[in-house]
Amino acid sequence: xxxxxxxxxxxxxxxxxxxxxxxxxxxxxxxxxxxxxxxxxxxxxxxxxxxxxxxxxxxxxxxxxxxxxxxxxxxxxxxxxxxxxxxxxxxxxxxxxxxxxxxxxxxxxxxxxxxxxxxxxxxxxxxxxxxxxxxxxxxxxxxxxxxxxxxxxxxxxxxxxxxxxxxxxxxxxxxxxxxxxxxxxxxxxxxxxxxxxxxxxxxxxxxxxxxxxxxxxxxxxxxxxxxxxxxxxxxxxxxxxxxxxxxxxxxxxxxxxxxxxxxxxxxxxxxxxxxxxxxxxxxxxxxxxxxxxxxxxxxxxxxxx
Amino acid sequence: xxxxxxxxxxxxxxxxxxxxxxxxxxxxxxxxxxxxxxxxxxxxxxxxxxxxxxxxxxxxxxxxxxxxxxxxxxxxxxxxxxxxxxxxxxxxxxxxxxxxxxxxxxxxxxxxxxxxxxxxxxxxxxxxxxxxxxxxxxxxxxxxxxxxxxxxxxxxxxxxxxxxxxxxxxxxxxxxxxxxxxxxxxxxxxxxxxxxxxxxxxxxxxxxxxxxxxxxxxxxxxxxxxxxxxxxxxxxxxxxxxxxxxxxxxxxxxxxxxxxxxxxxxxxxxxxxxxxxxxxxxxxxxxxxxxxxxxxxxxxxxxxxxxxxxxxxxxxxxxxxxxxxxxxxxxxxxxxxxxxxxxxxxxxxxxxxxxxxxxxxxxxxxxxxxxxxxxxxxxxxxxxxxxxxxxxxxxx
Numbered sequence: 159x160x161x162x163x164x165x166x167x168x169x170x171x172x173x174x175x176x177x178x179x180x181x182x183x184x185x186x187x188x189x190x191x192x193x194x195x196x197x198x199x200x201x202x203x204x205x206x207x208x209x210x211x212x213x214x215x216x217x218x219x220x221x222x223x224x225x226x227x228x229x230x231x232x233x234x235x236x237x238x239x240x241x242x243x244x245x246x247x248x249x250x251x252x253x254x255x256x257x258x259x260x261x262x263x264x265x266x267x268x269x270x271x272x273x274x275x276x277x278x279x280x281x282x283x284x285x286x287x288x289x290x291x292x293x294x295x296x297x298x299x300x301x302x303x304x305x306x307x308x309x310x311x312x313x314x315x316x317x318x319x320x321x322x323x324x325x326x327x328x329x330x331x332x333x334x335x336x337x338x339x340x341x342x343x344x345x346x347x348x349x350x351x352x353x354x355x356x357x358x359x360x361x362x363x364x365x366x367x368x369x370x371x372x373x374x375x376x377x378x379x380x381x382x383x384x385x386x387x388x389x390x391x392x393x394x395x396x397x398x399x400x401x402x403x404x405x406x407x408x409x410x411x412x413x414x415x416x417x418x419x420x421x422x423x424x425x426x427x428x429x430x431x432x433x434x435x436x437x438x439x440x441x442x443x444x445x446x447x448x449x450x451x452x453x454x455x456x457x458x459x460x461x462x463x
Numbered sequence: 464x465x466x467x468x469x470x471x472x473x474x475x476x477x478x479x480x481x482x483x484x485x486x487x488x489x490x491x492x493x494x495x496x497x498x499x500x501x502x503x504x505x506x507x508x509x510x511x512x513x514x515x516x517x518x519x520x521x522x523x524x525x526x527x528x529x530x531x532x533x534x535x536x537x538x539x540x541x542x543x544x545x546x547x548x549x550x551x552x553x554x555x556x557x558x559x560x561x562x563x564x565x566x567x568x569x570x571x572x573x574x575x576x577x578x579x580x581x582x583x584x585x586x587x588x589x590x591x592x593x594x595x596x597x598x599x600x601x602x603x604x605x606x607x608x609x610x611x612x613x614x615x616x617x618x619x620x621x622x623x624x625x626x627x628x629x630x631x632x633x634x635x636x637x638x639x640x641x642x643x644x645x646x647x648x649x650x651x652x653x654x655x656x657x658x659x660x661x662x663x664x665x666x667x668x669x670x671x672x673x674x675x676x677x678x679x680x681x682x683x684x685x686x687x688x689x690x691x692x693x694x695x696x697x698x699x700x701x702x703x704x705x706x707x708x709x710x711x712x713x714x715x716x717x718x719x720x721x722x723x724x725x726x727x728x729x730x731x732x733x734x735x736x737x738x739x740x741x742x743x744x745x746x747x748x749x750x751x752x753x754x755x756x757x758x759x760x761x762x763x764x765x766x767x768x769x770x771x772x773x774x775x776x777x778x779x780x781x782x783x784x785x786x787x788x789x790x791x792x793x794x795x796x797x798x799x800x801x802x803x804x805x806x807x808x809x810x811x812x813x814x815x816x817x818x819x820x821x822x823x824x825x826x827x828x829x830x831x832x833x834x835x836x837x838x839x840x841x842x843x844x845x846x847x848x849x850x851x852x853x854x855x856x857x858x859x
Contacts, residue, residue: 194647254841260646261593262840265797268790269836276830393654393786400651430666437662440655444640447652451643 161303166422172310174418175317176379179372180395181402181410182324183365189405190341190361193252193263197271199392201244202369204274206291206383207282208236209374213292229292233374237367244366245359253358271388278385288384291377313375320368321411327364328407337361341405369395394439401446403456412454417442486537487545495552498812499559501820502566510820521847535851553711557704567703569819571775574710575768577811580795581717581804582764585724586757587793588802588850590733593650594758595789596637597765599660602784603630604766605773606664609676612774619682619774627766633660634762638755645740657786664781675780682709682774689774706775713767714808720764721804733757734802734853798839800846809847 180202187195195201212232251270255263279285295308328334339347340357347354376391377383398417402409417439424438425431446454501513524531538545560566579597586592607629608622617625640652664670671677681690681702689705724730732753735743744750773779791814799810817835821828 188647194650251837251841258840258844259591261587261591261650261793262797262844264593264647264650265790265794266837266840269794269833269840273830273833273837276827276833280826280830389786393658397651397655400648404647433666434662437659437666440658440662443655444652444659447644447648448640451640451645451648453648 164304166426168304168306168310170415170418170422172313172379173421174415175313176372176375177394177398177414177418178317178411179320179375180369180391181398181414182321182407183369183372184396184399185402185405185407185410186324186361186365188399190337191252191256191358192260193255194260194267194396195252195365196264196267196392196396197247197274198365198369199390199395200271200274200388201240201247201366202373203377203383203385203388203391204243204278205233205236205240205370205373206377207278207289207385208239208370209233210289210291210383211282212236226295229294233371236374237370240370241363241367244362248358248362252362253355271392275385275388282385285385288382291381291383293381294375294378309378313379316371316375320371321407324364324368325407333360390436397440397443401443401450401453403453405457406453406455409453409455416446483537483541484544486534487541488548490534490538491545491548491552495556499556501816502569503561503563521843525843550715557700557707558698562699562701564701564703567701567707569816571703571706571710573812573815574707574714575772576792576795576815577714577808578710578717578768579765579792580799580807580811581714581721582761582768583792584721584796584802584804584807585733585760585764587796588807589725589730589737590754590757591737592641592754592757593646593793594637594653594761595650595786595793596653596657596660597761597792598784598786598789599657600630600634600762600765601769601772601788602660602664602779602781603633603762604769605779605784606670606676606769607766608770609679609773609779610670612679613676619680619770620684623767623770626770627763630762630766630769631759634758634760635755637762638758641754641758642751654786654789657789661781661785664784671780673781675778675783676773677778679773679777679779681777703775706771709771710775713771717764718804718808724760725802725804729753729756737802794836798836798846800848800850802850803846803848806846806848813847 180199183198183202184195187193187198209229209232212235213228216228216231247270251266252263255266293309295312297308299306299308299311326334328337336347336352336357337360339350339352340354344354347357372395373388373391377387380387394417395414398413399410400413401416402411402413420438420442421435424435428434428438450456497513497517501510504510504513556570557567560570579601582600583594583597586594604626607626608619611617611622611625612619637653637656641649644652665673681688682705683689687705689709690702692702693700693704732743732748735746735748736750736753740750769784772783792811795810795814796807797810798814799808800806814832814836818828818832821831
């Protein structure tokens with residue numbers, strides 16, 4: 159196989175994995191709550207900042223951990239913190255829009271995203287400036303002509319494991335059964351002694367924690383983080399979830415790989431592709447939705463009066 | 464229900480026609496003075512006090528619906544007087560602004576946003592079609608007219624209709640996917656369209672790239688350049704007054720359009736779409752056409768606002784027309800009250816001026832606006848002025 163092609167394929171998988179981690183959250187939240195949580199990208203993007211703060215805290219308390227160990231601990235802390243942030247936001251804001259029309263919740267969560275971004279910008283020291291983010295791993299493995307960064311392998315492995323864990327959780331655990339029951343029918347789930355609000359909190363925790371991992375990978379890949387990176391990442395994750403079919407986990411993965419694919423292709427094949435990548439990504443989004451109005455794997459909606 | 468209706472009608476009857484006049488005049492002059500003091504105050508305490516006063520007024524309206532009913536009834540009965548007084552206030556308003564360029568700027572931008580919000584209201588309010596691309600139509604209008612003026616020397620008055628036609632064509636194009644997609648999926652199509660437009664404006668050479676277009680010439684009318692101050696009745700109004708009257712005329716036109724469309728079969732069809740698309744189709748309403756039409760009308764009005772904006776600031780860049788601008792317009796419609804012309808206009812004024820006047824909170828101003836919007840959506844989900852039931856014949 160051509161070495162360059164293999165390299166591109168690897169990059170595609172890395173990008174696809176990162177987008178998947180964000181898109182899964184959108185799809186899960188929509189499937190269970192019927193709400194588009196537009197600030198999901200911003201919530202996730204708070205994770206790298208928590209991680210940065212945690213690295214400093216770990217160093218300050220003289221815990222004998224440095225380099226990768228400290229970073230891993232920081233990522234775990236940020237996952238937990240962002241998961242809890244998701245639960246908190248649901249409790250404070252989003253639960254008040256359960257019965258409201260879809261557009262209200264959408265606009266409210268867009269405003270919520272602004273609030274989160276502004277909080278990061280104003281509260282984090284020098285929050286308006288880009289911050290360098292440490293690489294999770296800098297080593298590379300050489301397979302003949304192909305250079306495989308260990309970081310890429312970590313991203314792909316973690317994403318695959320996350321997806322497997324999520325599927326296992328949803329399909330083979332009592333909590334998963336409850337989540338699916340609430341997604342299917344809230345009222346009937348209540349009759350089965352399931353407390354929807356508790357399930358919503360669990361769902362928010364899972365979605366936000368998974369998104370946190372995605373955001374940390376994203377900025378580690380870029381090497382830098384800024385308070386407003388969440389807007390674009392959120393838009394791409396949302397698009398991936400929608401073209402895959404909202405509420406479908408497989409759809410979110412498929413949509414992410416599609417978007418990452420066009421992203422890579424444009425940057426390779428189109429001259430000056432880096433500045434036109436968003437154009438092509440969102441043209442793809444429009445194209446898919448024109449052909450498949452409820453996403454590739456979304457269930458067709460039957461209209462009733 | 465019946466009790467309240469009776470109580471209100473009793474209230475209506477107890478006050479005679481002269482009370483109606485007083486109420487209309489009081490409300491209009493009161494709002495004008497409130498806006499005036501808000502515009503010209505720069506002391507933190509005064510601004511906070513005025514915001515508290517506005518909050519108090521809305522709380523009163525919220526707690527005493529009869530009060531609102533009374534005002535609405537008065538305006539309904541004295542429609543001609545209310546319109547006349549409103550027009551006079553708008554006409555003489557610039558003379559009281561003490562030549563403050565900042566106050567003029569705020570008013571002009573608010574009015575342009577009011578037009579954009581009214582444009583979106585046809586879609587979101589009347590027909591419940593989400594559209595996150597009003598900012599894009601606004602941009603298409605602005606760029607079309609600016610390019611025509613800069614490259615071909617076309618006059619402002621000619622670019623107005625051309626820009627509107629171009630933007631409407633794009634609006635219909637955007638409407639195509641709406642034939643099949645809906646709700647969140649349609650919302651994403653419009654978001655994607657907005658981003659594509661923004662990115663293309665940002666990347667093409669002939670749109671000036673991220674630097675945008677500079678040096679758009681000021682319009683002229685009967686030999687009077689809009690860059691020159693107005694001198695009338697011994698008063699001297701700053702040059703922004705030209706654009707103030709122009710924008711005010713556009714707002715007036717939009718209101719007339721909104722009213723005429725609302726009362727026509729088109730408005731009825733849109734409302735039917737909002738209530739239930741399938742039921743509307745069963746009634747023989749051409750759902751696809753009316754959805755597309757909503758997109759077209761939205762783009763048409765937005766392009767007018769875009770053209771005026773481009774010639775007013777004489778400099779446009781892609782960052783004036785981002786996704787967040789579209790979201791802001793959407794928020795104005797929802798906060799103001801869907802399908803309520805007055806509410807939408809007030810929403811636009813409120814959300815344009817609030818961030819500007821909150822400069823006293825400097826770094827925390829966007830944070831504050833975000834919190835206010837969320838609180839608003841939670842506390843008054845129906846908007847400042849909720850949509851009113853269609854009313855045929857006599858008042859009540």
